[in-house]
Amino acid sequence: MLEFLTSGESHGKALTTIVTGVPSNLKISEDYINHQLARRQAGYGRGMRMKIETDKAEFLSGVRHGKTLGSPISMLIKNKDWENWTEIMSPEPVKSKIEKITIPRPGHADLVGVSKYNFDDIRNSIDRSSARETAARVAACSVARKFLTEFGIHVGSFVESIGGIYPKENYSGKFLLNKLPHNYNAEKLNSLSDKSSVRVLDKNHEEKIIGKIKTAKKRGDTLGGTFYVIVTGVPVGLGSFIHYDTKIDADLAHAVMSIHAVKGVEIGVGFDFAEHFGSEVHDEILIRQNSFTRRTNRAGGTEGGITTGMPIIVRAAMKPIATLMSPIGSVDLSTMKEVQARRERSDFVAVPACAVIAESMIAWTIAERFLEKFGGDSIEETKDNFSSYQKKLFGRLRKNFSR
Numbered sequence: 001m002l003e004f005l006t007s008g009e010s011h012g013k014a015l016t017t018i019v020t021g022v023p024s025n026l027k028i029s030e031d032y033i034n035h036q037l038a039r040r041q042a043g044y045g046r047g048m049r050m051k052i053e054t055d056k057a058e059f060l061s062g063v064r065h066g067k068t069l070g071s072p073i074s075m076l077i078k079n080k081d082w083e084n085w086t087e088i089m090s091p092e093p094v095k096s097k098i099e100k101i102t103i104p105r106p107g108h109a110d111l112v113g114v115s116k117y118n119f120d121d122i123r124n125s126i127d128r129s130s131a132r133e134t135a136a137r138v139a140a141c142s143v144a145r146k147f148l149t150e151f152g153i154h155v156g157s158f159v160e161s162i163g164g165i166y167p168k169e170n171y172s173g174k175f176l177l178n179k180l181p182h183n184y185n186a187e188k189l190n191s192l193s194d195k196s197s198v199r200v201l202d203k204n205h206e207e208k209i210i211g212k213i214k215t216a217k218k219r220g221d222t223l224g225g226t227f228y229v230i231v232t233g234v235p236v237g238l239g240s241f242i243h244y245d246t247k248i249d250a251d252l253a254h255a256v257m258s259i260h261a262v263k264g265v266e267i268g269v270g271f272d273f274a275e276h277f278g279s280e281v282h283d284e285i286l287i288r289q290n291s292f293t294r295r296t297n298r299a300g301g302t303e304g305g306i307t308t309g310m311p312i313i314v315r316a317a318m319k320p321i322a323t324l325m326s327p328i329g330s331v332d333l334s335t336m337k338e339v340q341a342r343r344e345r346s347d348f349v350a351v352p353a354c355a356v357i358a359e360s361m362i363a364w365t366i367a368e369r370f371l372e373k374f375g376g377d378s379i380e381e382t383k384d385n386f387s388s389y390q391k392k393l394f395g396r397l398r399k400n401f402s403r
């Protein structure tokens with residue numbers, strides 16, 4: 001079973017992750033992981049912290065001479081900012097008096113964190129609830145992403161809107177209406193979106209969004225947005241309808257909703273399904289080149305909690321960052337009086353980064369279900385199992401149903 005854990009506080013010494021269940025002999029390098037980490041750090045509207053950090057993962061175990069060993073893969077990502085926080089975040093008690101944070105930011109985990117864990121300093125809550133943790137997630141999930149590429153499965157994303165600014169062209173429609181070449185590789189999306197400072201697909205749209213972010217900055221305010229993640233090359237049959245916790249659409253929603261500040265997730269046309277006749281939205285089944293395909297892909301690549309073989313299409317909404325330079329109302333827990341919320345260094349917009357994190361979490365989810373179905377202790381064994389299934393799939397059904 002594929003599993004990962006992360007550890008680390010935002011201003012602690014480092015972030016770490018342990019990834020288990022990866023078959024042996026998968027080719028992987030620190031450069032591959034670091035490329036994904038750099039993508040997570042980018043985006044117009046991020047704050048000062050991203051100028052301090054250049055996230056780099058270092059393998060501590062599980063990889064030898066560029067290949068996985070099948071043993072737990074552990075990685076370390078140092079926080080460069082740690083040198084400015086050695087006293088405040090010291091694991092040992094310190095002599096100097098550390099000022100406690102007593103005013104929670106609405107929308108952040110500050111108040112719920114101190115309530116739940118019985119803290120006397122909001123710092124204890126801030127540091128683990130920070131989206132900095134997603135650097136460790138991206139490192140872990142990049143192993144899954146690399147694994148998937150061995151099977152022709154690719155993950156890409158783009159930002160659809162920031163602050164309510166949408167593109168003129170309905171890009172997502174291309175995926176939902178299945179207007180792409182048969183062998184479309186979703187990574188092509190990244191070669192376009194990564195060129196944009198807000199990870200959108202056209203220049204005009206980018207300019208409008210940057211204008212809106214500048215307005216937000218001037219107001220001391222923040223913005224959220226929506227993005228798409230697309231996965232191509234997914235085989236038929238990942239996930240299952242057998243139980244509530246085996247459905248891959250539920251897994252995908254969980255994976256994306258677990259990302260900081262994500263408040264909505266849709267698969268395929270999502271909420272739009274609710275507004276149409278069934279005949280207008282379900283994807284007709286066709287036979288092409290000895291396999292099944294669909295005229296459209298409004299279901300977003302899943303039916304009955306199982307992948308259909310069409311691209312997976314996930315859309316999600318991220319709320320605006322909670323830290324506001326022009327704060328809204330809160331309460332000072334040291335006086336129990338109503339005051340303005342505390343300012344704290346933060347981002348103005350992190351939707352482009354969020355899309356990269358969602359790509360990573362989705363790659364993880366697909367890899368989990370892929371390994372559950374095809375197994376294998378080595379990548380060679382997984383490949384044998386996979387290719388035998390793929391080869392026989394259509395013929396088996398034809399035989400089963402032949403009269």
Ligand code: EPS
Nearest residue numbers: 010047049129130131132321345346347
């Ligand atoms: C982040 C690091 C954080 C924030 C951001 C994400 O660093 P710092 O708190 O030192 O500025 O920039 O986290 C948040 C917006 C948040 O609300 O927690 C990162 O590495 O992605």
